[in-house]
Amino acid sequence: RYLIYDVNPGEGFNLRRDVYLRVANLVKFLNEEQPWVLVLPPWGHLYHWQSRTISNSQIPWAKFFDLASLRKLIPVMEFTDYLKVTGKPEVESAIYLQRYKEGWSGGHWEEKMHERECLDKHGFVQDDDGLWRWWFWGYKDAYAIDFKCMSVQAQYTFLKPYLLHNTTARSVLLLRAEHLIHGSYSEWSPVWWTARRSMVFSQKLRDVADQFREAELNSDDVKDNTVLEDWPEMKRIHGDAIGGPYMAVHLRRKDFLSSHTKDVPSLAGAAKQIREKLKEFDLNAVYVATDAPKEEFLELQSHLSEFKVVKFEPTQEQLDDYKDGGVAIIDQWICAHARFFMGTGVSTFTFRIHEEREILGFDQKMTFNRFCGDNIAECEQPTKWSIKY
Ligand code: GFB
Secondary structure (H helix, E strand, O other): OEEEEOOOOOOOHHHHHHHHHHHHHHHHHHOOOOOOEEEEOOEOOOOOOOOOOOOOOOEOHHHOEOHHHHOOOOOEEEHHHHHHHHOOOEEEEEEEEEOOOOOOHHHOOOOEEEEOOOOOOOOOEEOOOOOEEOOHHHOOOOEEEEEEEEEEEOEHHHHHHHHHHHOOOOEEEEEOHHHOEOOOHHHHHHHHHHHHHHOOEOHHHHHHHHHHHHHHHOOOHHHHOOOOOOHHHOOOOOOOOOOEEEEEEEEOOHHHHHHOOOOOOOHHHHHHHHHHHHHHOOOOEEEEEEOOOHHHHHHHHHHOOOOEEEOOOOOHHHHHHHHHHHHHHHHHHHHHOEEEEEEOOOOHHHHHHHHHHHHHOOOHHHOOOEOOOOOOOOOOOOOOOOOOO
């Protein structure tokens, strides 16, 4: 049987990666009783992928992630392969997950799900033949035979009995899968981390990032003690990884300048914080991952003229090939290998870098750091999200 899913269109790349972990674990638990394959929704049309000179739609997962690594957790296939294997652009059952209209009754949270009237604009339209049409990531022939809305308030495991016993559909599409939540931290953390470790970036993107580290930052895995092993075999202790002789920052700008004013410093303020850390750790190079326009990067560089300040800038050909998502991954991978890392508060882009560094085995004080807004001498530092095996 096949489980396909999709996420609220407004969500960014790195929250979507977290939703993948929930659905992947659901499929893992389904496979304890019945063979299920997770069908990967093509990437595309994300709000933040703003390069206008390239196509950012219908991108297969293999562009960004190593499918062989994902498959060491669960069976996965690309949506295009699903179309080929099943021979028709059909999904038997589409289920649109939604909240409960009445909210939490009496302030009491319990796991539940019920078929209910649809509350939101879902985009499904029934055609003259009774088939449900939806945009299906641009695969225009695709349709669902059945469509329903389901109010849900539950951890992802709650769907297991439903999918095993309450539907006979061979293929189920879960829309708005972000409604499914993880279990409690203490109980579910190793399960979460196991799935997270399987989410290895594609070899090609890692190679590009590694070449940049070597050429610009004098960083290589053997010297830095960051050699990657096959994920099921890899187990590091905090402090094992040394990292390259550079500091890396993730400086989130654009929409964060208005939505998280207190969390994002001015460029001069960022430069001041970077300088302090470069001095503290006796480093003279900083790698900058940022969504800032070029002028802002140049301004930051000018504030730090006594240091080497670099970022990965793709050629047009590279951008065509890697896409905005691939360039973001190259940034994350270079940040993951720095001796010291400082990110942006509340950004999921930063959180994914923290996790990568936990996997590589960095000392947590070299990872869980963030910029403070201007005029805030000591802001709350990120929670240490410790790896569990
Ligand atoms: O990944 P993401 O959800 O993280 O969205 P946040 C940020 C997107 O902006 C990334 C680009 O997926 C990239 O496309 N981006 C941000 C970057 N920083 C960098 C960078 O350093 N390098 C490159 N190459 N690209 C969420 C938003 O952003 O924050 C939500 O997606 C919402 O819509 C939430 O606004 C509060 O968690 O930073």
